Amino acid sequence: MNAFRWLVSREVLRWALLLAAAAALSTFMVAQDRVADVSYGRSPSTAALPEGSAGELSDASVPSVAEMTALVAADPVVRLPGTVARWDEQRVRATIGDGGARILAAPPGLDEAEQQRVRDVDNADIWIVGTEVSGGGYTATPDDLPGWRARFATGDVTDAIVALIAAQRRTPLPPDRDALGWREPTDRELTPVVAALRATGRYAAPGASLSRVPERAAATAFPDGAWFVALPQQPYGKPLPAYGPALHRLAPDQPIVVMYGGWVEYHGPQAAEFAEVAGVSFYAQFGSRLSRFDYPQEAVLGVYLGRVTDVRYAGLFGRPLPYQPFDPLRVALPALPWLFTGCVAGFVVLSIHTVRTAGRRHRADLGPAGRVAQMAGLSALAVELSLLTDAGSDPALVRGISLLRAARDAVDGGLPDRHVRGLLTDAAADLDEVARHVRMPGYRPDVYLRARLS
Known part of the structure; x- marks a missing residue:
């Protein structure tokens, strides 16, 4: 009875392991569709440059296509009135070489129809609208912050022109150069800036278009307040006064935003991670429109501050992560593949053990009636093997037959089942030796009896 219970418990365990493996695999696969949704909240900013209502269209205009075509035919470089783009003429000429290239530069702030008139001048190889450089189906756009900074702080488009010529001629692109130079602002330059910032938090230099700071955008971007410095687009080819680092040394804990024309930069706490x-992200999204149109600094600053707010709500500035309740599945998920592997391994081991002991289970657990059936099966096996034996296997066959006769006499004499089982085990061992000697695997007792009893 105890043996039977052990067999039943082992079968239950084997199938329980298989079910546990299936449950672990299913849970793991279903969990792959779970998406973490952790946020500090919805950003209140609306970072956008509204088209047509932000003062980006200037009073500038361009001549007719025929007039511009005539101008380009007479001069390889034509700069229309109001043009702000500047470039290193020596470097551009060296890049153009003997192949020749004609450049038509127009002012920013043109409407779409006037921009299209510029591009309709067929004898121009390169069109520049504001600081956007295009031609031959290509548009040259900066791919790093130094390139955007040179374009919007001083109107420098040298790298863009050189890259466009290389693309048109299918030659390797030359490396970009950070053409901007920096200098320390003098005490005479810095004193009025510091005084205005400490008094009002804002300084706009002569020529800057910033009339006011967008208060709502500034409050959400910098709740503790910030200083704002606005300068006009700087002269091309001259070092820029580095107001940001100078002011940061005076007030290390104060957020400082400095504008050079359309270029905006940040100095202050978390500058290394945030700036x-x-x-x-700001110039990658809005750089194209800023290049072609004449946005006032107030509009540019408002959108930049909106992007700052978006970054703050994304969890930067060293803010702690939001509370996340304990999730047992999230904790246990990495262990599910190992649990699945362990359950499958246990199922396989128990299954192999079950197969190997199938024959022994028939012989060991069927009681006296089973002994009689086993003895009859072994007797039939001995008869079949007697037709195959030779001198090498005859002794084992004789011993096996003798043990079978002794077992039959023990049964007839009512001897204990234990004694009968021992005799049958020894007889099976001798008959197994015969089967192996004659190379007949199907006549091995375990195989023969399993087939006979099934």
Whole structure:
């Protein structure tokens, strides 16, 4: 009875392991569709440059296509009135070489129809609208912050022109150069800036278009307040006064935003983590429109501050992560593949053990009636093997037959089942030796009896 219970418990365990493996696999696969949704909240900013209502269209205009075509035919470089783009003429001429290339530069702030008139001048190889450089189906756009900075702080488009010529001629692109130089602002330059910032938090230099700071955007971007410095687009080819680092040394804990024309940069707490993220994302999205149109600094600053707010709500600035309740599945998920593997391994081991002991289970657990059936089966096996034996296997066959006769006499004499089982085990061993000697695997007792009893 105890043996039977052990067999039943082992079978239950074997199938329980298989079910546990299936449950682990199913749970793991279903969990792959789960998506973490962790946020500090919805950003209140609306970072956008509204088209047509932000003062981006200037009073500038361009001549007719025929007039511009005539101008380009007479001069390889034509700069229309109001043009702000500048470039290194020596480097551009060296890049153009003997192949020749004609450049038509127009001012920013043109409407779409006037921009299209510029591009309709067929004898121009390169069109520049504002600081956007295009031609031959290509548009040259900066791919890093130094390129955007040179374009919007001083109107420098040298790298863009050189890259466009290389693309048109299918030659390797030359490396970009950070053409901007920096200098320390003098005490005479810095004193009025510091005084205005400490008094009002804002300074706009002569020529800057920033009339006011967008208060709502500034409050959400910098709740503790910030200083704002606005300068006009700087002269091309001259070092820029580095107001940001100078002011940061005076007030290390104060957020500082400095504008050079359409270029915006940040100095202050978390500048190493935040400034590059905000700058890259802002100019990558809005750089094309800023290049072609004449947005006032107030509009540019408002959108930049909106991007700062978006970054803050994304969890930067060293803010702690939001509370996340304990999730047992999230904790246990990495262990599910190992649990699945262990359950499958246990099922396989128990299955192999079950197969190997199938024959022994028939012989060991069927009681006296089973002994009689086993003895009859072994007797039939001995008869079949007697037709195959030779001198080498005859002794084992004789011993096996003798043990079978002794077992039959023990049964007839009512001897204990234990004694009968021992005799049958020894007889089976001798008959197994015969089967192996004659190379007949099907006549091995375990195989023969399993087939006979089934």
